[in-house]
Amino acid sequence: MKRDRFDLPQLARSGLIERLEFHQSLASTNDRAAALAAEEWLACPALVLAQEQTAGRGRGSNRWWSVPGSLMFSLIISGSPGELGPAQWPGFSLVAGLAVCEALASHCLAADIAVKWPNDVYANERKICGILIESPAPARGRMIVGIGVNVNNSFADAPEELRDSATALCDVDGQPHDLTDVLRSILGSLDQRWQQLREQGFSSLRQEWRDRSLLTGRIVQLQAGAQRHTGRCLGIDDDGALLLQTERGRQSFHAGSIVSFE
Numbered sequence: 724m725k726r727d728r729f730d731l732p733q734l735a736r737s738g739l740i741e742r743l744e745f746h747q748s749l750a751s752t753n754d755r756a757a758a759l760a761a762e763e764w765l766a767c768p769a770l771v772l773a774q775e776q777t778a779g780r781g782r783g784s785n786r787w788w789s790v791p792g793s794l795m796f797s798l799i800i801s802g803s804p805g806e807l808g809p810a811q812w813p814g815f816s817l818v819a820g821l822a823v824c825e826a827l828a829s830h831c832l833a834a835d836i837a838v839k840w841p842n843d844v845y846a847n848e849r850k851i852c853g854i855l856i857e858s859p860a861p862a863r864g865r866m867i868v869g870i871g872v873n874v875n876n877s878f879a880d881a882p883e884e885l886r887d888s889a890t891a892l893c894d895v896d897g898q899p900h901d902l903t904d905v906l907r908s909i910l911g912s913l914d915q916r917w918q919q920l921r922e923q924g925f926s927s928l929r930q931e932w933r934d935r936s937l938l939t940g941r942i943v944q945l946q947a948g949a950q951r952h953t954g955r956c957l958g959i960d961d962d963g964a965l966l967l968q969t970e971r972g973r974q975s976f977h978a979g980s981i982v983s984f985e
């Protein structure tokens with residue numbers, strides 16, 4: 724098995740995407756996806772896939788370690804998931820994390836795979852996947868879901884500052900994985916879970932998200948705007964907001980990023 728190659732014909736035949744664009748090297752698949760999404764003729768879902776990124780982006784000012792062996796792609800979607808009203812937006816983002824979590828769990832049965840609010844995926848307490856959802860102005864209402872999954876890029880070779888906090892599938896179970904198989908599982912899982920969200924609402928997925936939650940019961944620090952909040956995580960409320968028991972009582976947060984948890 725090639726640890727950093729994709730079977731592009733197989734992906735194109737999968738029936739999961741309308742258009743596939745592959746790049747050996749790209750600054751960021753999300754940036755390329757934003758340019759594509761501005762084109763009226765684009766058939767969605769469209770997938771931008773890269774073997775390597777030179778400027779992979781994470782949320783906020785984070786960067787994404789983007790070497791061959793990692794799975795890095797952006798999915799451009801319109802139509803059904805894009806028709807969700809603003810009230811369903813948090814569900815959309817949370818469900819993306821749940822879908823990836825389930826797909827990765829099917830490839831790595833031995834690991835404890837969990838979602839960290841809102842949609843990071845962790846394996847055995849280390850980050851294995853990050854998701855960056857954007858809808859830039861020229862994207863014609865389409866959404867760009869950028870996903871990075873550490874698959875065959877072992878963290879033994881990673882920059883030192885990442886080694887203790889992140890992991891890859893190959894580090895978790897000691898074996899290489901077929902990137903095309905992992906990608907197909909993720910695309911299939913996203914398709915299925917977003918359809919469920921559209922047809923049955925977030926309430927039909929809430930319990931499954933809660934069962935996969937990494938933070939519930941733990942003390943977390945959340946940065947929300949200029950404020951930092953510390954409290955015990957009580958899970959998510961019915962809309963997907965993070966619930967914390969803080970010294971000021973029970974508070975719910977619709978946005979923010981987790982800075983630490985113990």
Ligand SMILES: O=C(O)CCCC[C@@H]1SC[C@@H]2NC(=O)N[C@@H]21
Binds near residue numbers: 754871
């Ligand atoms: O954890 C995060 O902060 C989100 C990381 C998202 C990384 C992926 S890799 C593919 C896509 N292209 C990017 O530049 N970023 C996303």
